[in-house]
């Protein structure tokens with residue numbers, strides 16, 4: 021049974037509004053992404069990390085194309101829009117033309133692994149001093165929940181209705197694991213935003229990646245597992261556990277490589 025606070029006894033503290041929790045670098049708190057989507061949480065982590073390091077004035081975010089691209093108009097940092105999958109090359113150009121710029125890419129699994137795999141691999145192999153961030157939900161969310169190169173075996177998508185089948189669809193590409201093997205990478209890690217603890221850990225990974233870039237240590241990469249209840253065809257409240265049991269069981273969160281000094 022619900023309990024109600026007596027109205028003749030208001031709290032001493034004024035109630036907190038949603039606006040109080042919107043990070044400084046997100047201009048407009050409202051967005052049109054689905055309820056339960058993990059991407060706004062991931063975006064928040066990225067913006068909070070840039071803000072905390074006081075890098076706002078010299079940061080440029082290069083966006084790929086996916087649901088997260090909706091945030092490209094909401095942020096109080098410089099933003100460039102890349103063609104699908106091409107953000108690492110555009111980011112390379114920005115960084116090389118003005119090395120004092122802190123350059124991050126924001127891309128999805130469809131954008132980065134299905135459409136632009138060679139871009140990110142070559143940028144990593146060149147040791148470009150940029151930070152690439154992949155929001156991995158295992159689907160092409162924006163276009164309707166189709167299978168991507170990171171979709172895990174058994175995962176039901178619009179183009180794998182019976183679940184991804186290795187014989188029919190091939191196996192998922194674990195991008196962080198690939199990048200960790202490349203000599204040009206300084207920091208490679210995978211986080212998730214399906215619990216408060218994982219959000220806090222992801223933020224730390226992002227801060228570490230920014231440190232790598234500030235130290236000119238080479239290519240840094242943070243993969244963030246995000247919920248997509250719409251593209252997973254499940255109820256919103258099931259998504260955090262679904263992420264844990266399916267995506268995170270294959271794309272395991274953790275630090276895969278860190279060559280920075282302490």
Ligand SMILES: Cc1ncc(C[n+]2csc(CCOP(=O)(O)OP(=O)(O)O)c2C)c(N)n1
Nearest residue numbers: 085086087104128129130131159160161162
């Ligand atoms: C060259 C090209 N191919 C296809 C598209 C259509 N398209 C737009 S968004 C999108 C899905 C992106 O998926 P992902 O990067 O995983 O982001 P999500 O929507 O899941 O956040 C696709 C296929 C496009 N814009 N350009």
Ligand code: SF4
Nearest residue numbers: 053054057087161248
């Ligand atoms: S389709 Fe998926 S990724 Fe896109 S806004 Fe909805 S929940 Fe988020």
Ligand SMILES: [Mg+2]
Nearest residue numbers: 128129159161
């Ligand atoms: Mg996706």
